[in-house]
Amino acid sequence: MSSPTTLIIGKHAKTGSRVDALLRAQGHATRAVSRSTAPAFDWDNPSGWAQAMAGCRAAYVTFQPDLAVPGARETLARFIETAKQAGLEHLVLLSGRGEAGAQQAEQVLMNSGLTWNVVRASWFDQNFSEGFLIEGVLQGEVALPSGDVPEPFIDVDDIAEVAVACLTRPELANTLFEVTGPELLTFQQCVAILAEELQRPIEFVPISARQLLQGLEAQGLPEPMQWLMNELFTVVMDGRNSRLEQGVMQALGRPARSFRDYVRKTAASGVWQAAETSAVVGATAGVQAQ
């Protein structure tokens, strides 16, 4: 008999794509969805959720844009009710650290009666290669606030492996894994490691949260994302998350991958070579230190 299908919310997303690949490599059936798939899944359009869930028994759930945004808890509660009606039995939820709204949303899942896991993650390494910081790396200038606040950046390959362990090992059911990388690094130190490994100048430029927000607004970043960036850089990045946690070791029995190993592996993929071939206008363009 074939294994039941696992729903993955976030087909092209940083963790969802990796959870999908790992499960498939182990022979599990998956259905990875997002707004651009058929069937589609859109957090802003609950009418399509049941169709995306049909026939699935478990799901890996990544919320957009972030569980901390106002209304996320209510949307997740509605998602969980739809999941129950669709016959899902086990949800693995990706969450963020030090965010009051995210922790309230986690509680909704824990109290739902479904089998649950929460994977509560620190800042992703891959924000520098697959997210809003890549353009700064390509341009040789990463302009951010909170440059001196230590954060235990995590490799999303580790998050995906923890999520897959939750989905495939029943003994891990009903457990929260708080996952971080193995070391505390500031944004400034991350940029220094990138420059060293890529062997080209990449400068960290300290700016205020207000300057960052003004730049993102000028680029037309959607309002919920602006709210989120403000929350992250004026509230969450105050040092509250400047500590290591052992979720990767607890789930996988091995330490988390280091930021330098992430940079070496990612450099080999060629994603940061575009700087030599094209002019890129990036997320930090227009956000200049004053």
Ligand SMILES: NC(=O)c1ccc[n+]([C@@H]2O[C@H](COP(=O)([O-])OP(=O)(O)OC[C@H]3O[C@@H](n4cnc5c(N)ncnc54)[C@H](OP(=O)(O)O)[C@@H]3O)[C@@H](O)[C@H]2O)c1
């Ligand atoms: N980035 C971090 O450092 C970090 C740290 C801790 C936790 N998290 C959490 O991880 C999750 C993913 O965050 P991320 O920013 O890194 O994004 P991401 O995983 O890269 O996901 C981006 C994908 O989300 C899909 N998407 C966007 N809006 C959607 C919607 N309304 N409905 C369904 N799918 C949608 C898009 O695909 P389509 O265009 O095809 O829909 C896009 O490919 C969030 O819940 C975040 O809070 C992130």
